[in-house]
Amino acid sequence: MHRSRLTAALVDVPEEHYRSVIAFWSGAFGVEAEVDDEDPDYASVGQPIPGLQFMVQRVDAPSRIHLDIETDDIDAEVERLETLGAERVEKIESWWVMRDPAGVLFCVVRVQDPEAFARDARTWQ
Amino acid sequence: MHRSRLTAALVDVPEEHYRSVIAFWSGAFGVEAEVDDEDPDYASVGQPIPGLQFMVQRVDAPSRIHLDIETDDIDAEVERLETLGAERVEKIESWWVMRDPAGVLFCVVRVQDPEAFARDARTWQ
Numbered sequence: 001m002h003r004s005r006l007t008a009a010l011v012d013v014p015e016e017h018y019r020s021v022i023a024f025w026s027g028a029f030g031v032e033a034e035v036d037d038e039d040p041d042y043a044s045v046g047q048p049i050p051g052l053q054f055m056v057q058r059v060d061a062p063s064r065i066h067l068d069i070e071t072d073d074i075d076a077e078v079e080r081l082e083t084l085g086a087e088r089v090e091k092i093e094s095w096w097v098m099r100d101p102a103g104v105l106f107c108v109v110r111v112q113d114p115e116a117f118a119r120d121a122r123t124w125q
Numbered sequence: 126m127h128r129s130r131l132t133a134a135l136v137d138v139p140e141e142h143y144r145s146v147i148a149f150w151s152g153a154f155g156v157e158a159e160v161d162d163e164d165p166d167y168a169s170v171g172q173p174i175p176g177l178q179f180m181v182q183r184v185d186a187p188s189r190i191h192l193d194i195e196t197d198d199i200d201a202e203v204e205r206l207e208t209l210g211a212e213r214v215e216k217i218e219s220w221w222v223m224r225d226p227a228g229v230l231f232c233v234v235r236v237q238d239p240e241a242f243a244r245d246a247r248t249w250q
Contacts, residue, residue, distance in 0.1 A: 005173065006173040006174055006177075006179075009134060009190075009192070011227070011229055017226055017227035017228075020210055020226040020227070021225055021226050021227045021229075023209070023226075024206075024209050024210045024211060024225050024226050027209040027210075028194070028206060028209060028211075029247070030247045030249075048130065048131040049130070049174055049175075049176045049241075049245070050175075050176065050245070051175065052131075052174045052177055063227040063228050064189060064190070064229065065134075065189070065191065065192065066190065067134070067190065081153060084148070084152040084153060085149045085152075086149060100146055100149050101142055101145035101146050101148075102136070102142035102145070102188035103142075103188050104136055104146075104189065104190060116174075120174070120175070122154070122155045124155075
């Protein structure tokens with residue numbers, strides 16, 4: 001038995017757009033953006049909807065949006081999502097990058113928001 | 126003075142992936158998907174986070190995720206977002222398709238979720 005929930009939406013952009021995209025979404029939602037001290041490739045843009053973390057990520061790839069699913073059992077959640085039709089792309093540190101049946105990337109990550117997770121995560125047998 | 130909030134995330138996929146992607150995200154979030162009776166290019170996949178509508182859209186374009194911002198004044202919101210660095214792409218029926226400074230598409234739409242809008246929308250002067 002394990003649990004999971006949608007936890008984040010990330011706008012992934014190459015270096016040349018990183019600052020302007022952080023400024024744009026920060027203004028769009030009216031929240032202060034904060035570049036991560038420990039990993040400056042990530043900037044937090046608050047929670048435009050309570051329980052949904054919004055981030056901008058600097059990537060070496062074309063611009064896109066991806067979603068993060070948080071879980072208390074990454075292996076079990078990745079297997080469950082494979083059974084539903086997703087494919088593994090690569091494991092990076094603690095998380096898995098996957099793609100849905102149309103090739104849309106998403107990540108399966110450790111619990112990021114314990115309070116929302118405790119309240120809203122679904123339980124899978 | 127007008128108001129706006131993030132209201133939806135949509136997975137846009139071409140025809141050949143439409144059914145499998147609906148089934149995938151429906152299973153991923155554990156909710157029943159419903160293809161829109163009036164417009165079968167849209168399928169609702171519930172609210173994986175309260176206040177965030179999740180949809181799959183059939184498009185004639187490469188697969189991607191886009192976001193919808195709902196507002197009580199589309200013209201004013203589109204102008205506000207332009208000032209922040211977004212560009213207009215096209216107006217479709219009542220809504221505007223825009224792109225952020227990195228080219229990521231999003232839409233500015235009429236209020237979709239009146240209850241969440243009344244509770245959580247930001248006010249812009």
